[in-house]
Amino acid sequence: MSQPHASAVRVGIVDDHQLFAESLATTLRLERYDARRIVLPPDGGTTAQLVGAITRFHPDVLLLDLDLGRNGDGMRLIEPSVRAGAVVVIITGIGDRATWGECLERGAATVLLKTSSLEEVLATVRNSVRGLPVLSEDERASLIRQRQLRLHDQQVLNERLGRLTAREREILGHLLKGRTVYDIAMHGTVSEATVRTQVRSILAKLEVSSQIAAVGLAHQVGWSGPETETRTSGHQF
Structure with a gap:
């Protein structure tokens, strides 16, 4: 030919x-x-x-x-x-x-x-x-x-994110923006102890050991936070 x-x-x-x-x-x-x-x-x-x-x-x-x-x-x-x-x-x-x-x-x-x-x-x-x-x-x-392995890993991580409650997703969204536990507590007019308890729940559900790892997991799958944040007070960041 x-x-x-x-x-x-x-x-x-x-x-x-x-x-x-x-x-x-x-x-x-x-x-x-x-x-x-x-x-x-x-x-x-x-x-x-x-x-x-x-x-x-x-x-x-x-x-x-x-x-x-x-x-x-x-x-x-x-x-x-x-x-x-x-x-x-x-x-x-x-x-x-x-x-x-x-x-x-x-x-x-x-x-x-x-x-x-x-x-x-x-x-x-x-x-x-x-x-x-x-x-x-x-x-x-x-x-x-x-x-294929990447897709599988992303599916597993998305399933972990799916375990979070609406409030936990909101808090993780704040962590993605670099906000501290104190900032989040002031924003929601709740105690820092309450926010720390919620953060521990987030870490357990995502199967990670630190806030940095939780934020890294969210970035890994392209999760950028809930579309709208539930405002529990008039406080603005």
């Missing part, structure tokens, strides 16, 4: 770091690929706008960063880009393997670190165009397993 000539292969680069993206595009053009940086809205765009900018170029291979600055998380562009016919290769500074596994689940062919050599990037593009593997099955399975 004949392989497409490099000059006929379109490689799109989506990265908010202009110098990195342009340097990569220049290197790929020297290899005779039709490569270009896809310009993103400077003040941030919707998913539809970003996907539109990508699909107008019709890339065969898309080199996609995950951190797109004002344009948010590049993760959301993987699936629509794959549906549009592009082989998506993630190039990122994020080293978290569970995040890499999520990229693969969404359809990315592989993930490369930004510290990867240019030769490694070029080899990945060449193999992508030729339909050759760009990631071993063992590595793919390992990364997806890391993603």
